[in-house]
Amino acid sequence: MDLLIQHVRHGQEFRDILIQNGRFSRIEPHIDPATLLRSPQTLDGTGQAILPSFANVHCHAAMVLFRGLGDDTPLHDWLNNIIWPMERRLTADHIYWGTLFGCLEMIRSGITAALDMYWQTPQCLRAFYESGIRTCFCHPNIIPPGPEALDGLRRDLETHLELAQSYPARVELAVGIHALYTTSAEMRAICREFAEAHDLIVHTHISETKRETRECVQATGKTPAELFDAEGLLNGRFIGAHGIWLTPADRQLMVQRGAAIAHCPSSNIKLASGIFNERAVRRAGLRFGLGTDGASSNNRYDMFSEMRTAAFLAKARAFDPTAGAAADLYRTATRDGFQMLRLDAGEVAIGKLADCILVDLNHSGLVPGHNLVSDLVYAATPECVDTTICAGQVLMRHRQIPGEDEIRRAFRDVAARL
Numbered sequence: 188m189d190l191l192i193q194h195v196r197h198g199q200e201f202r203d204i205l206i207q208n209g210r211f212s213r214i215e216p217h218i219d220p221a222t223l224l225r226s227p228q229t230l231d232g233t234g235q236a237i238l239p240s241f242a243n244v245h246c247h248a249a250m251v252l253f254r255g256l257g258d259d260t261p262l263h264d265w266l267n268n269i270i271w272p273m274e275r276r277l278t279a280d281h282i283y284w285g286t287l288f289g290c291l292e293m294i295r296s297g298i299t300a301a302l303d304m305y306w307q308t309p310q311c312l313r314a315f316y317e318s319g320i321r322t323c324f325c326h327p328n329i330i331p332p333g334p335e336a337l338d339g340l341r342r343d344l345e346t347h348l349e350l351a352q353s354y355p356a357r358v359e360l361a362v363g364i365h366a367l368y369t370t371s372a373e374m375r376a377i378c379r380e381f382a383e384a385h386d387l388i389v390h391t392h393i394s395e396t397k398r399e400t401r402e403c404v405q406a407t408g409k410t411p412a413e414l415f416d417a418e419g420l421l422n423g424r425f426i427g428a429h430g431i432w433l434t435p436a437d438r439q440l441m442v443q444r445g446a447a448i449a450h451c452p453s454s455n456i457k458l459a460s461g462i463f464n465e466r467a468v469r470r471a472g473l474r475f476g477l478g479t480d481g482a483s484s485n486n487r488y489d490m491f492s493e494m495r496t497a498a499f500l501a502k503a504r505a506f507d508p509t510a511g512a513a514a515d516l517y518r519t520a521t522r523d524g525f526q527m528l529r530l531d532a533g534e535v536a537i538g539k540l541a542d543c544i545l546v547d548l549n550h551s552g553l554v555p556g557h558n559l560v561s562d563l564v565y566a567a568t569p570e571c572v573d574t575t576i577c578a579g580q581v582l583m584r585h586r587q588i589p590g591e592d593e594i595r596r597a598f599r600d601v602a603a604r605l
């Protein structure tokens with residue numbers, strides 16, 4: 188159904204905005220619904236501003252199941268003693284409800300696309316699709332137990348792609364390489380071939396910790412970025428999460444290859460992995476977006492937190508308050524993130540995909556309203572998002588998401604049985 192948003196603030200003006208076939212089709216001072224061929228669903232945007240929604244370019248949505256477990260524990264203890272033993276016990280129900288609940292939280296903070304990496308692809312794809320947001324999803328491939336497992340990897344990639352393609356919209360498959368230290372060169376070669384053959388995004392964790400980066404150089408004589416490049420993986424389809432420990436030469440190499448980074452500021456400082464060099468990355472012209480990472484290392488799926496934290500970290504790292512400017516990080520979280528996911532969204536403009544939010548201009552963080560973008564980055568919280576729209580579908584209105592009570596109940600229930 189077409190959607191007409193009336194009397195909404197768009198930039199400095201008040202406009203009526205028509206959405207048809209999932210895209211913005213008209214933005215005008217006044218559109219009379221009676222003159223339209225098909226009668227649209229109408230939303231009153233009085234007191235609200237329309238803005239692009241956010242793209243979350245690194246996430247493990249289902250990990251919301253583990254929120255609050257083992258916080259403040261050293262990384263390796265936490266993985267070995269808490270997360271990995273529990274992940275081995277996860278059922279299809281855990282993953283489905285966990286992912287769906289994670290999506291609810293994203294919708295509440297105005298996220299309409301997520302690059303997600305997790306186990307049990309069928310459950311994850313189903314949950315993302317049912318939530319109404321977009322996903323580019325990958326399985327976190329890790330070292331298989333034997334040579335026959337390489338055939339298993341090929342088979343899995345085929346099966347997952349078929350499954351993703353069986354959804355009518357909003358679901359894309361990416362090829363996941365968990366990290367260099369958890370995969371073999373043979374596996375990565377299979378992933379590269381498959382991604383090339385089907386033009387898929389390759390997603391991995393790169394240069395997240397100092398230790399991982401040092402060990403890679405010791406073992407191979409190459410930094411992680413150099414190794415990915417030597418294996419033919421660094422190109423315009425490559426999105427590496429974190430990139431805290433990239434060297435200046437790594438950044439140049441990634442720029443030359445057209446690769447991109449998912450910057451996850453909250454996760455990086457909670458796990459004490461280091462501080463991303465936002466200024467150097469931006470100045471190098473390396474493409475990057477913002478990611479929440481999983482809820483066990485953040486613990487929120489909230490792009491308002493990520494924008495604010497990214498801005499503060501950039502300033503602190505550069506000893507310069509002009510670093511990490513609000514307008515830059517706002518574009519990073521919106522336009523740049525969607526671009527990385529190869530989605531024609533991130534701006535409210537005619538012809539673009541109709542992924543957007545309506546924010547309540549009476550939300551305390553947006554008052555008195557001298558500079559909306561500054562307020563969004565530094566002062567607002569997800570509660571300012573009144574309405575979330577993906578592909579022209581209203582997913583949340585007046586902060587109500589249809590079916591959310593039932594989802595929360597089912598999620599609590601499965602989380603209690605971890």
Ligand SMILES: [Zn+2]
Pocket residue numbers: 245246247392428480481
């Ligand atoms: Zn991650």
